[in-house]
Amino acid sequence: MIAASSAPAVIDIQGVTRRFGATVALENVSLRVPRGVVFGLIGVNGSGKTTLIKHVLGLLRAENGSVRVFERDPVADPVGVLSRIGYLSEENDLPPWMTVAELIRYTKAFYPGWRDDDAEALRHQLNLDLGSRIDTLSKGQKARAGLLAALAYRPELLVLDEPSSGLDPLVRRDILGAIIRTVADEGRTVLFSSHLLDEMERVVDRVAMIDKGRIVFTAAMDDIQANHRRLTLRFAEARSHPPELPGALSWEGAGQEWTAVCHGRTDELQTAVLACGGQIVEEARVGLDEIFVARMKRTPASVEQE
Amino acid sequence: MSPTLALAYLFWTQHRRGLTLLGGYWLVVMILCLALPAGAFTLPPGESLPPVLMAVVFPCSCLVAAAWYLILVFTFGREAWLEACESGFPARLWTLPLPTHVLVGWPMLWGSAMLTLVWLTLAWAVRGLCSFDVPLVWPGLLLAVLLAWWQAILWTPFPLPSLRFYLLVPVSTVLLCTPMAVLAFDVPSIAVYGLLAILLSDAYITALRGVTRARCGDNVQWTRPAPLRWPRPSRTHPPFTSAARAQLWFEWRLHGLAFLVPVAFCVSILPPMMFQNIDMAVLSTPSLIQERGHLWMLPAIEMVVILSMVWASGMEMSKLGRTYRLPSYLATRPVSEAMLLRVKFVVAAWTTLAGWCVLAIGLLLWLALGGYAAEKMAQLFEAMRQRHEPGLFWGWLIFLVGGAVVLTWLQMVQQMWTGLSGKMRVIESWGVFSNAAFVGQIFFGFWLAQHPEYWPVFNRLLPWLAGAAVILKSLAAVWSLRALRRRALIPSGVLWGMLALWFTLALGAFAALYALLPDDWFSVPGVILGIMLLLPLTRLALAPLALAWNRHR
Numbered sequence: 045m046i047a048a049s050s051a052p053a054v055i056d057i058q059g060v061t062r063r064f065g066a067t068v069a070l071e072n073v074s075l076r077v078p079r080g081v082v083f084g085l086i087g088v089n090g091s092g093k094t095t096l097i098k099h100v101l102g103l104l105r106a107e108n109g110s111v112r113v114f115e116r117d118p119v120a121d122p123v124g125v126l127s128r129i130g131y132l133s134e135e136n137d138l139p140p141w142m143t144v145a146e147l148i149r150y151t152k153a154f155y156p157g158w159r160d161d162d163a164e165a166l167r168h169q170l171n172l173d174l175g176s177r178i179d180t181l182s183k184g185q186k187a188r189a190g191l192l193a194a195l196a197y198r199p200e201l202l203v204l205d206e207p208s209s210g211l212d213p214l215v216r217r218d219i220l221g222a223i224i225r226t227v228a229d230e231g232r233t234v235l236f237s238s239h240l241l242d243e244m245e246r247v248v249d250r251v252a253m254i255d256k257g258r259i260v261f262t263a264a265m266d267d268i269q270a271n272h273r274r275l276t277l278r279f280a281e282a283r284s285h286p287p288e289l290p291g292a293l294s295w296e297g298a299g300q301e302w303t304a305v306c307h308g309r310t311d312e313l314q315t316a317v318l319a320c321g322g323q324i325v326e327e328a329r330v331g332l333d334e335i336f337v338a339r340m341k342r343t344p345a346s347v348e349q350e
Numbered sequence: 351m352s353p354t355l356a357l358a359y360l361f362w363t364q365h366r367r368g369l370t371l372l373g374g375y376w377l378v379v380m381i382l383c384l385a386l387p388a389g390a391f392t393l394p395p396g397e398s399l400p401p402v403l404m405a406v407v408f409p410c411s412c413l414v415a416a417a418w419y420l421i422l423v424f425t426f427g428r429e430a431w432l433e434a435c436e437s438g439f440p441a442r443l444w445t446l447p448l449p450t451h452v453l454v455g456w457p458m459l460w461g462s463a464m465l466t467l468v469w470l471t472l473a474w475a476v477r478g479l480c481s482f483d484v485p486l487v488w489p490g491l492l493l494a495v496l497l498a499w500w501q502a503i504l505w506t507p508f509p510l511p512s513l514r515f516y517l518l519v520p521v522s523t524v525l526l527c528t529p530m531a532v533l534a535f536d537v538p539s540i541a542v543y544g545l546l547a548i549l550l551s552d553a554y555i556t557a558l559r560g561v562t563r564a565r566c567g568d569n570v571q572w573t574r575p576a577p578l579r580w581p582r583p584s585r586t587h588p589p590f591t592s593a594a595r596a597q598l599w600f601e602w603r604l605h606g607l608a609f610l611v612p613v614a615f616c617v618s619i620l621p622p623m624m625f626q627n628i629d630m631a632v633l634s635t636p637s638l639i640q641e642r643g644h645l646w647m648l649p650a651i652e653m654v655v656i657l658s659m660v661w662a663s664g665m666e667m668s669k670l671g672r673t674y675r676l677p678s679y680l681a682t683r684p685v686s687e688a689m690l691l692r693v694k695f696v697v698a699a700w701t702t703l704a705g706w707c708v709l710a711i712g713l714l715l716w717l718a719l720g721g722y723a724a725e726k727m728a729q730l731f732e733a734m735r736q737r738h739e740p741g742l743f744w745g746w747l748i749f750l751v752g753g754a755v756v757l758t759w760l761q762m763v764q765q766m767w768t769g770l771s772g773k774m775r776v777i778e779s780w781g782v783f784s785n786a787a788f789v790g791q792i793f794f795g796f797w798l799a800q801h802p803e804y805w806p807v808f809n810r811l812l813p814w815l816a817g818a819a820v821i822l823k824s825l826a827a828v829w830s831l832r833a834l835r836r837r838a839l840i841p842s843g844v845l846w847g848m849l850a851l852w853f854t855l856a857l858g859a860f861a862a863l864y865a866l867l868p869d870d871w872f873s874v875p876g877v878i879l880g881i882m883l884l885l886p887l888t889r890l891a892l893a894p895l896a897l898a899w900n901r902h903r
Contacts, residue, residue, distance in 0.1 A: 103681055105902045119902045120838070127684035137677040141433060141603065152589055153596030154683050177511075179434060193679075 052115070054079050054201055054233045055100055059109035062095055062257075069095040071257040072109070077235055077250075082224055084248035084265075085237040086336055092257040093237040094134060097205045100235065101131060113201070127155065130199030132190045134206040140179035144172050144189055148196070155197035163196035184211050195227075202227050202234045208243060216243055241333040251332070253339055261339055265332075272335050273310065276303045276326035277317055287320040289313075294338035305330055305338035353448050354456050361460065365423050367775065371782045372419055376468070378786060379412045382793045383475035386800075415785045416468050421497050424461025425504045432515045435571060437564030438504040444565045454557050458501055462494035462550075469493055488539070491546045496525050498553035506560025507569040519611065525549075593685055594693060601697040606704075609762075613705040617712030675772045676900045687897045688840045691770075698762040706755050742866065749862050756855070764886035767893045772900030816879040823888060830891035839894045848890065856881050 055077035062070040070092050077083045087093045098104040099111050102118030102125060111118060118125040138147060144167070152158040167174070170188040178189060187207065194202065202224075208216050224234050224247045238244050244251070245265070252262040263271075272293075279287075279300050286295035291308035302322075306313050310327070317324055330338075351359065362369065422428060430438030443453055469490035477484040499521050508514050563569070590596040717728070735743050768780045798808060831849075834840050840848075859881050864872060 101678075101682055102902055103678060122901070123684045123686050125684075126682055129682070131678070131682045133678045135678060137679050139600070139604075139677075139679065140431070149587065149589060150596050150600060153591075154593045154685065190679075 052079065053077055053112075054114060055083075055235065056112040056115075057096070057099065057109070058112075060096075060099060060106045060111060061108040062099070062104060063107065068257050070099070073254075073257070073259055074109075075252060075259060075262070077233060079233055080231045081249040082227075082234040082236060082247050084244045084251045085235065085254060086241065086244065086251060086332075087237075087254035088340065089239075091254045093254055094205055095257075096254065097203055097235065097237060100203060101126070101129065128200040130194035130197065130202045132187070132194045132202075132204050132207050136183075136186050136190050138178045138186060138190055138193070141177065143175055143177050144192075145174040147178065147189060147193055148174075151193045151196070158197040162198065163192065166192050166196055187211050198230075198232070200232055202232065204234065204236045204238075206237055206239070208238055208240050216240070241336055242331065245332040253336060255340060268332070268335060269329065271307055271309065272330050273306050273308075273313065274303060274326075274328045274330045274334070275306055275313065275317065275324050276301065277322040278325045279322050287322060289320055290316050293335070294341050301325075305334060353446070353452060357453075357456050358460060361423060361457070364428075368419060368423070368778050371778055372416060375782050375786055376416060376471070379789060380471060380475050382789060383472075383479065386479055386793065386796055412785075412789060413468070413472060415781065417465060417493055417496075420461060420464050420468065421500055424457050424464070424497060425501050426457075427500075427504065430504045432504075432518070433511055435508050435511055435513075435569060437507045437560060437569075438514075439561050439564060450562045450565055451558055454501075454505070454561050455554065458498055458554060458557065461497045461501070465493040465497055466490035488542050488546065491543070491550070492525065492528055495546050495549045495553065496522065498550050498557070499525065502553045502557035502560060505557050505564070507564045509570045515611075519614075593683070594689060597683075597685065597690065597693045598696060601693050602700065605697060606701050609701040609705050610708060613708050614712070617709055617716075674769055674774060674777060674900075676897075681901050686839075687894050687901065688844055691894050691897055692844075694766060695763050698766075699759055702755060702759040702762060706758065745862075745866050749866060753859075760886055763893070764889040767889050767896040770893055770900055771896040772903075776896075813875065813879070816883065820879055820882045823883065826888040827891060830888050830895065833895055834891055837895070837898065839898050852885060852887055852890075856885055859885075 053076040055075065057073060057075045060070055060073045061068070073092070073096060075096075085093050085096065095104060099106055100113055100118065102111075102113075102122050105119050113125045114128055116124050142150065148163055148167070152160075152163070170192055172185065172188055172192060176185075178186060181189060188211075191207070194204075204224075224236065227234055236244065236248060248265050250262065250264050251268060253260050277287075279302070282299040283302070286292070286297070286302050286304070289304060289306065291306045291313060292304040293307055294305045296303045308316075314324060426438060426440050429440050432438075439453070446453070467490075470486065473484045473486050473489070477486075500518065503514055503518055503521065506514075508517075590599065738746070768777045771777070798804060831845065834845060835842070860877060863877050867877075
């Protein structure tokens with residue numbers, strides 16, 4: 045599935061397949077990330093998010109297909125691509141023997157666009173002590189140090205791979221959200237993978253769901269919120285199985301009352317419910333986590349049909 | 351499965367490939383030893399020197415690789431961080447429902463048993479080859495004690511960073527000097543066993559206490575007293591002028607001292623080697639060994655070469671063998687592979703020069719203090735100076751010293767490709783292959799020395815063998831250089847520069863040998879073949895390919 049956009053894409057991935065031995069980590073993945081958006085990548089553990097991000101960074105070579113970042117191949121031209129990317133990894137493998145001051149001094153040398161005042165402001169905001177060694181920092185502080193190193197040169201593309209791990213909820217909500225919004229508001233692009241979908245829902249513009257190495261769904265966040273509903277239906281008679289309702293992603297319930305997470309416009313859904321003999325007794329918005337769970341429960345066959 | 355067997359299974363599953371390779375390698379060593387004729391290491395009175403060296407070098411070369419690997423395995427060295435204060439014992443094992451003495455005792459017991467077994471088999475295999483009694487038990491126990499103390503030091507939490515690293519050096523020095531002391535002072539066996547038993551039990555108690563403390567989080571951290579706190583350099587240092595400078599600083603901080611400290615360690619173990627005045631009757635060659643006491647320096651120099659190989663394969667002392675994968679933080683720096691590699695080569699040059707300076711200072715210092723070997727060294731130096739013309743003498747001296755420095759650097763950079771590949775299987779396989787090739791060459795040398803009837807055939811075949819090796823090497827070099835060009839990993843200018851440097855070194859060596867060798871010794875094809883075989887090119891070209899393979903998997 046390709047995000048429809050004619051604007052030049054910051055990231056353009058076409059038909060990428062990657063295997064590790066017998067395991068297929070990515071299978072024919074195509075994805076476009078337009079400039080100036082916060083793009084969320086969602087998937088269960090082992091679904092291929094980190095593999096996809098590593099292809100974007102050039103840390104993995106595409107076996108099939110092509111990866112272009114800023115219209116360049118990140119493997120063939122690592123300098124041209126990486127000088128425009130800020131990356132915070134899930135592993136957060138900053139050199140443990142460095143102090144925060146040394147980390148800043150070392151990282152700064154690689155980026156002509158580094159701004160000392162921005163870095164200092166960010167350091168204060170993140171409450172990092174210059175003299176602290178990385179290996180003595182807590183997990184949260186290490187993530188903050190990584191964030192500082194990734195953000196201080198104002199990269200055109202910020203890639204965050206599970207950045208929330210180790211950060212406490214207050215820091216996640218206030219700092220990460222603010223930074224991501226700031227970056228996006230300035231026309232910069234963010235590629236963001238996370239398990240914390242409520243957090244992602246607050247900040248992303250577009251979402252791609254990845255499952256078993258395949259992109260199963262991608263859409264703008266506004267469209268997702270507008271076109272997904274949780275409907276509670278009542279039937280005149282008890283049913284042993286849920287009805288065939290176009291747009292229903294998942295079902296729960298028994299007897300006369302069934303609840304579905306549905307995809308589609310409200311009027312179309314209402315017509316479809318009436319057609320199958322039911323009545324909508326409750327309608328509610330659904331969060332991204334519920335949509336994600338509903339879509340992940342679907343069989344590959346139903347995804348293909350859609 | 352009992353918990354102790356489960357722990358053994360843990361070691362096996364984690365190091366299955368390496369242990370299997372080691373087992374195969376050891377089998378080959380045993381077969382080679384058994385294939386050698388009885389008394390191969392025997393030195394008839396007044397005979398030439400090589401068999402003495404072989405008697406030391408051959409078993410030591412076999413032993414060092416095996417012992418080092420087993421120490422790495424049974425100390426959990428692949429996971430330990432020498433610089434850190436925290437215990438190097440894997441914290442994941444602390445949650446097992448096992449008492450600490452089991453967690454500590456069994457790995458110590460298995461490791462000790464393996465090392466003792468390695469020595470026993472080697473001693474059994476070589477004792478028929480030597481004219482002296484090879485001690486069967488105590489060297490094996492000494493290896494076990496060495497392992498136990500490494501385990502104790504690696505597993506104990508320390509109150510200051512890097513303290514563990516600096517404690518390992520003197521402890522290892524003392525333990526490795528024990529054989530010299532035993533030989534020098536003719537210590538009775540019972541005393542040796544008693545001392546080793548005490549050292550072993552002390553190591554166990556130390557390790558047990560350390561892991562017990564670490565298991566309950568009782569890690570004392572000392573803060574440096576105010577007078578010892580030097581100002582944070584990063585606050586006052588100016589920014590790096592370029593990415594290359596920053597990377598140079600990074601590499602030096604990470605790898606620079608990793609060569610220097612072990613070299614200093616080698617220099618520190620020279621005194622007991624050089625200044626002993628042992629009655630070498632046990633080796634049945636008292637006069638020769640005593641007269642050539644200065645030859646004990648050769649192992650020290652050999653150690654420098656071995657350490658340069660270890661350093662180059664990325665097994666830096668500061669982190670043992672944790673991982674060879676390029677960390678993502680480093681892999682995502684916006685620099686080319688060529689730049690990363692150039693910086694590594696420069697750091698290798700710096701650390702080579704610094705290492706040789708330390709070695710030279712150490713040697714001069716110990717020679718100045720005098721002693722039997724120092725006296726003999728001075729006599730040899732004087733004799734050589736008087737025997738040759740001044741120009742020739744100093745020319746040879748400069749050529750040998752300069753050549754040794756250049757070869758150390760080449761040794762470092764040519765071995766780098768294995769570590770840069772980031773693949774453990776490449777590193778282990780190459781390590782086993784190199785060691786086996788070395789042992790095989792020595793074995794072949796022995797065989798040839800024992801069969802003079804084959805010398806004429808060998809002499810006739812030698813140029814063809816060397817020629818074939820040069821052709822193979824050239825083909826491999828062409829393949830590597832073409833791959834480099836095709837992938838554009840190195841700018842064409844740098845590539846041509848690399849080739850120009852190679853030809854300059856080759857021409858320099860040729861010119862020096864032409865000037866220094868007597869006419870009847872100098873053979874143009876022989877020297878050219880020798881230089882082409884000695885100077886690395888393929889492995890230098892493989893380094894950027896390996897780094898790219900590691901960075902873009």
